[in-house]
Amino acid sequence: MGTPTPPQGGTIDVKPxxxxxxxxxxxxxxxxxxxAAKDLVTALEKYPDAGGYxxxxxxxATAYVEVGNRYLEVWARSVVSVGGAAVGFATTANNYSRxxxxxxxxxxxxxxxxxxPVVIDKAPDxxxxxxLKWGDDDGGDDFIRSLLEYVPDVVWHILRPLLEHAFRxxxxxxxxxxxxQHYLNSLSQSWADMTMSLSLTESTLTGQVxxxxxxxNSEWYDAMRRFCSSLWGTTAWGKHTGGYEWGHDSSxxxxxxHPVMTVLFDSAMKISDRLRDFAEAAVELNHDVWEIYSKAVKQAVGDLDLSHLDVGDLKEGAKAVGRFFKGLAKGAVELGAEITLNIDTAALNAVVxxxxxxxxxxxxxxxxxxxxxxxxxxxxxxxxxxEARAEAFGARSLNEFxxxxxxTKDDDEKNHFYPLDLANDEGLYGGHSIDKHVGLSDDQLKGRLRDDSSASSASTFKDLPSAQRYTQAALDDIDNADRIEKWIERVERRKRNNPGWxxxxxxxxxxxxxxxxxVTGSTVSGADYxxxxxxxxxxxxxxxxxVLRYRDGLDPPFTVVTSMPVN
Structure with a gap:
């Protein structure tokens, strides 16, 4: 999450x-x-039955699925955030050109x-x-085969079921x-690979802005830092929580x-690390159990007496063959019992x-x-x-802050008492209608009341077009326009009479x-929260x-501190 380096000199003339x-x-x-998220799920699906029993x-496994699913939901929301910004930049360019x-x-x-541009505007599923839970294949075949390497071929097939029983x-x-363990290591690497996509996306987007x-220009640069951090979840009221800074970035x-990006990055690495730790535990379990069983099999095979078996019986017809297989079964039973008797149960239990x-x-x-x-x-x-924040930053950039x-909203400027463009006014002498009151989710409204003790309520317009429409309508209302005009006259009269004021x-x-x-928007009251x-x-x-504040030198001489839907 590098900080952009200011250029050595020169100016920028931003065009549509x-x-x-x-x-x-x-x-x-x-x-x-x-x-990247789709590829992750595809990669994870390649390694079923990884977690054992x-x-x-x-x-x-339960914790892994719960955390992993939520992780993908955050990723999906971030994908949508990027799409909104893309459309916002294009929209404000078109507005300006018109x-x-x-x-x-x-x-x-x-x-x-x-x-x-055509973008993803709904969170992908x-x-x-x-x-990680085990499926149909119990995975014991390779393990048992390796143990049977010490068993003579003549008793291998009959011994196998006995060993499978002893194996438990x-x-x-x-x-x-x-x-x-190999599956778990592959899963671990797949999660770690997510950090590459995050780093590339974050650095590319920051570079573009x-x-x-x-x-x-300090105000411009500060707005750029604020916009880039808002793309990754910061707010004007955000606090330092859980090791992450959720307040807006600044110069x-x-x-x-960039907290959402950092949480995704850190979480991917930590999930990867825990899967690798799990794999290492699996390696140790497999090794230690194999050693105990291997010792038991070697000892049993060393003690087994197969002298009563006569392979030559196979040449003497059906009755002789029958005698051979009876001896074979007897040898297998003896060996199976011997393995069971020689298993160090206490050591086995300690390993588990x-x-x-x-x-x-x-x-x-x-x-x-x-x-x-x-x-x-x-x-x-x-x-x-x-989308609204990108429109605002783009509009201010086109006008060099x-x-x-x-x-620049439309060609209808002359038909308003006090024409106002929220995008172009965002950040102007502290105006924050878009940053604090456009496009917030229900959870984000409650989050503001959780983090901002000064707020008596939290509210939001659905989007920037509705915020613009309702705000302009309020200023165009004839009674409100008359109030504004008289307020400006009172301020300017007092200014003339009091030069130091x-x-x-x-x-x-x-x-x-x-x-x-x-409906103009939605709100949550501080008392209810x-x-x-x-x-x-x-x-x-x-x-x-x-909320209007007088500002000397502007035309009209005020700024919109904020516009918000209320009950």
Missing amino acids: SDLHRVAGAFAGQQTPFDK GTAAQAF AEAANDASGKTPAQVQAP YGPVPD WGKVAEVYPFPQ SGITQQS AAQTAT EKYNNRVDALTPQLRALKGDIDEAYRQAPTYAAE KKEHKY DPNNSKIQPPVELSFTD ATAGDRAQVNDTHRVRV
Whole structure:
């Protein structure tokens, strides 16, 4: 998670074509990022029956599936986040081009628009992580064959069933079939390989956004850092939790903060490590049990008397052949009993106990990953949120982060009392309508109330188009427009009469509001969350509230601090 290095000099002139290039790069990176998860599941399916039998192995397998499935769900949400950003960059490029063409009185400037890239906009279902539990093949065949290398061929076929019975002697029966160490090692490597896709995706996307950033402009560079971190789950109210920083990155930070990516990276490595630890426990179990059985077989074969067998009987007809096989069976029974008698049951039980303890110690380590993965699942931004953030960063970049209003939503600017473009106003003197109130999931609304003690409620518009529509409607309402006009007049009158007074601290009170018959968004009240926690009710809203702060030098002379749906 490297921090982009500011260029040595020069300036950047971002054009709509640059945003389309970035949009294409994001969409192009989404495809292999999605494929990496599909390839993981395919690779895991190649190694069934890896975990063996027994309570320790089954507990590990249960935790592994639970953690693995949640991991894939987080990955799927991250895929969607990337797609939203891709479309957002293309959308704001097209909006800008249309606005430029509309503002050309000569009509000679054509709108250079391109269709947004086709992306994955719904979380893929990668299917469940294949279980580690044992299937139809008990895997004991190779093990028993290796033990029978010490047995004379003449008794091999009759001895085999007896040895299979003895093979489950003592506590071995509790863990047999054994885990397949080679399978477990392959699974471990497949999980470790996920980190390569994560690193490539993160560095590529960061590089693309860095390429449209004038990093010598502190506000621009700070917004770039914030956007890149939001793509991986940071928020304005995020806290340091579980070793991960969930608050927005900034230019003041020494290293980049991309928590969802880091959780996925760390978790993949830890799952890989636990599978490798399991494989090492399997190697030791197989070796130690084999040594005990091997010793028993060697001793039994060394003591076996086969002198009563006469291979020549096979040449004397049916009766003689019958005598031969009776002797063969007798020898096999003797050998089977001998093996049973010579098995060191105490040593065998100790080996199994050691194995169980070793695997039991791995399971809580695996389950411990669930908390961070669950948090990443909650915080991974929605398609709508990242589409809106990309539109905002793209719009501000096209205007070089100038401290001014710019309207590029459509060609209808002259038909509004106070035309407002939320994308172009995002971050302008602290405006945060998009960052805090667009595209949040129900869980993210509750997460804000969990982490932001200053919030009396949390609310969100469904997407940026609805946020823009309801906010502009509130400003266009004739009564609200009249209030705003009179508020501006009062501030400017006081400014003239009091040269030392700072008008930029003035907010319109109460904030501008407007009611609608349709649903404007959703909200969770702080009081309900304090009582019910994550079971708090998410309610539809039918109003919008717009907080305006006076800003000298702007036209019109105010900024939208925030716009949000309310009850």
